[in-house]
Amino acid sequence: MTEQHPRGVYSAALTPVTTEGTPDATLFVTHCQRLLAEGCDGIAMLGTTGEANSFANDERRALLEAVVAAGIAPDRLLPGTGVAALSETVALTRHALSLGVTTVVMLPPFYYKGVTEDGLFAAYAEVVQRLADPRLRIVLYHIPQMSAVPIPFPVIARLRAAYPGTFSGIKDSAGDLAHMEALVEACPGLAVLAGADPLMLPLLRKGGAGCITATSNLVAADLAFVFRHFSDLNRAAEVEAAQARIVAMRNRASRFAQMASLKALLADRTGEEGWHRLRPPLLPLSEAERGALLVE
Structure with a gap:
């Protein structure tokens, strides 16, 4: 079996938004540095939790450039x-590669539904x-509840056979532990990463590679501890x-x-008001919801 990569705890980082509605690069860099200091192995930026599909490509490129320019290692x-x-x-x-970022998380093309396995293979292959x-x-990136385009096992097998070493992992955000465990079994060497925080631990026990998750924006240290010590019987109670x-x-x-709640909780923890904002169609919590959330 080849070594799994990526492996560890990757935060599906939230993206702060300025009063003008653009990504706040300064606050985002601070957040990424904090997540790494708390134990994350890396930052999975500009995903679902990061509201990526609400941002234009030039905004996405600028945010990635800002993070690399701030000294966060591309790897x-x-x-x-x-x-x-x-x-x-x-x-x-190509832009990511130009900055030295060699691993990306890639949704399938998601507008057309019911595409064939041949079509899905062709898209990634091209x-x-x-x-x-x-x-x-x-x-x-397998998240059929959002994309409505699942990535079937035969497509994964074909891609790995056609392009050895290129397709190194899968983020499984469908929330089905049995599906993740089946991926581990069927795809030796593939880094199977849980997309839901509570599922990382049971997945690790079945040979999973870690996680890319949203709640890591708030519990990075706990996820890192679980990842590093899940097999240590002497620390089982702490795990x-x-x-x-x-x-x-x-x-x-x-x-x-979820995204509005995570941002409200992060704003409350850090005192950074910029976390309250989202880009439409997503909206912040109402005052009543925020009040209920923060008194828990």
Whole structure:
């Protein structure tokens, strides 16, 4: 079996928004540095939690440039580069590579539904062929509840056979532990990353590689502890306590709209008011919801 990569705890980082509605690069860099200091192995920026599909490609490029310019190592970044238009997916991925960022998280093209396995394979294959860069590593992004385009096992197998080493992982955000465990079994060496915080621990016990999760914006230290000590019987009680805190925070952040709740909780923790803002169509919590969330 080849070594899994990426491996560890990656935060699906929230994106702060300025009063003008643009990504706040300064606050975002501060947040990324804080997440790494708290134990994250890397930052999976510009994903679902980061509101990526609400931002234009030039905004996405500028934010990635700001993070790299701030001194965060490119090999600790997993930006989302998959969009509906194949040519734009290629352009975003090429931009990441130009900055030294070699691993990206890539949604399938998601506008057309019911596409065939051949069509899905062809879309990913054409991205790889157009880029023709041996450094490229792709983490597939399986989130059918949002994309409505699942990534079937046969497509994963074909891509890995056709482009050895390129398709290095998968973020499974469907919330089905049995599906993640089946991926581990069916795809030796593939880094299977849980997209839901509470599922990282049971997935690790089945050979999973870690997580890319939203609640890590608030419980990075606990997730890092679980990842590093889940197999240490001498620290089993501490692992279970950390896992309980992870589950409790995930449940708390899911009571109302998740991204708005995470931002409200982060604003409350840090005192950074910029976290309250989201880009429409997503909206902040109402005053009543925020009050209920913060008194828990």
